[in-house]
Amino acid sequence: MKIIRDDLHNIKISEKLSIALGTFDGIHIGHKKIIETAVEDAKKFRIKSAVVTFDKHPLELLSSNKQISIITNNKIKAKILENYGIDYLFFLTFSREFASIEPEKFLYLLINNLNSNIITCGYNYSFGKNGRGNVELLDIFQKEYHYKLNIVDKIMCFEKDVSSTEIRKEFIKGDIEEVNKLLGYNYFLIGTVEYGKGLAKQFGFPTANIIIEENNPLKNGVYISKTYVNNKGYDSISNIGYTPTLRSTSRVLETHIFNFDGNLYGKEIKIEFLKFLREEKKFDSVENLKQAIEIDRSNAIHYFKNSIYK
Numbered sequence: 001m002k003i004i005r006d007d008l009h010n011i012k013i014s015e016k017l018s019i020a021l022g023t024f025d026g027i028h029i030g031h032k033k034i035i036e037t038a039v040e041d042a043k044k045f046r047i048k049s050a051v052v053t054f055d056k057h058p059l060e061l062l063s064s065n066k067q068i069s070i071i072t073n074n075k076i077k078a079k080i081l082e083n084y085g086i087d088y089l090f091f092l093t094f095s096r097e098f099a100s101i102e103p104e105k106f107l108y109l110l111i112n113n114l115n116s117n118i119i120t121c122g123y124n125y126s127f128g129k130n131g132r133g134n135v136e137l138l139d140i141f142q143k144e145y146h147y148k149l150n151i152v153d154k155i156m157c158f159e160k161d162v163s164s165t166e167i168r169k170e171f172i173k174g175d176i177e178e179v180n181k182l183l184g185y186n187y188f189l190i191g192t193v194e195y196g197k198g199l200a201k202q203f204g205f206p207t208a209n210i211i212i213e214e215n216n217p218l219k220n221g222v223y224i225s226k227t228y229v230n231n232k233g234y235d236s237i238s239n240i241g242y243t244p245t246l247r248s249t250s251r252v253l254e255t256h257i258f259n260f261d262g263n264l265y266g267k268e269i270k271i272e273f274l275k276f277l278r279e280e281k282k283f284d285s286v287e288n289l290k291q292a293i294e295i296d297r298s299n300a301i302h303y304f305k306n307s308i309y310k
């Protein structure tokens with residue numbers, strides 16, 4: 001998969017492409033269908049497949065209310081998409097100038113610069129200035145530009161709409177199990193283990209710390225998790241937040257890995273979130289914090305014992 005990060009105006013692709021078009025925040029089961037359709041059609045017509053998305057979420061730039069949370073950063077997006085058999089991944093530069101391009105011009109650039117022969121998008125996809133471009137416009141321009149258009153219908157999961165907005169709501173509630181259902185995989189983060197205060201080891205719960213983005217949607221608190229070190233999965237418990245008892249200056253994800261003893265500093269680890277256990281609390285003493293973590297650990301052990309998830 002070739003990753004191209006550039007302004008759409010600067011790109012010129014000679015190979016014919018079947019493109020999946022969207023913001024794809026979360027790469028949930030609806031997004032999956034769109035991307036798979038684009039890849040299948042690429043195979044069928046013996047052309048190359050591509051995901052066309054932006055270097056930042058359009059709402060990060062355009063939304064008037066407070067910053068929206070981003071479910072999947074670009075690094076993780078690329079990691080997930082590696083498994084889809086895509087030839088190209090485009091992170092098009094999304095600027096205010098780009099957002100003001102008329103939809104017809106955007107479409108022209110997709111055809112002319114990306115050599116798009118097949119376009120696949122979701123039923124409610126909108127694009128171009130003020131989001132005026134939509135599937136009707138894509139349909140009308142098919143005749144002029146001779147591309148094939150695939151519109152993927154709304155996907156439902158247990159009578160619920162699957163959308164990034166709905167998934168963000170579940171994150172706020174801390175319902176990570178519902179998030180995972182709608183995503184179609186266990187939500188995960190990847191990061192490099194950093195040095196912390198060096199205190200946790202002293203009270204029997206060493207924690208591998210990674211910095212977590214302020215706009216990450218996970219609710220602060222304690223989770224049952226699965227942590228992957230060198231692709232091997234370990235049961236674990238993770239805390240996200242500002243550790244009010246011992247005060248951290250930045251938002252941090254701390255993971256205590258069961259049945260593991262080793263040095264993780266500087267290593268990349270992957271943490272999957274399985275169940276929200278409790279909110280993060282300020283304890284009067286380290287002893288009380290330690291007791292709370294003991295309870296978290298027994299809850300997690302109980303969960304893993306009874307879970308089909310291994």
Ligand SMILES: Cc1cc2nc3c(=O)[nH]c(=O)nc-3n(C[C@H](O)[C@H](O)[C@H](O)COP(=O)(O)O)c2cc1C
Pocket residue numbers: 195196197198199200201205206207209222237238239242243244245246247254255256279280281282283289292293296
């Ligand atoms: C499962 C778990 C639950 C935690 N819960 C809390 C909490 O409720 N409140 C809190 O202040 N810190 C909590 N922590 C964070 C500890 O305070 C943290 O491990 C400690 O700040 C040591 O940090 P260090 O790794 O930088 O030495 C929790 C950590 C773990 C692993």
Ligand SMILES: Nc1ncnc2c1ncn2[C@@H]1O[C@H](COP(=O)(O)OP(=O)(O)O)[C@@H](O)[C@H]1O
Pocket residue numbers: 193194195196197198199200201202205206207208209255256257258259260261262263264265
């Ligand atoms: N079971 C474990 N879970 C998490 N980290 C562990 C474990 N065993 C050893 N470690 C190591 O210990 C470090 C955490 O110890 P800790 O006292 O919390 O230090 P720090 O404050 O620097 O994170 C981890 O970064 C990792 O290198």
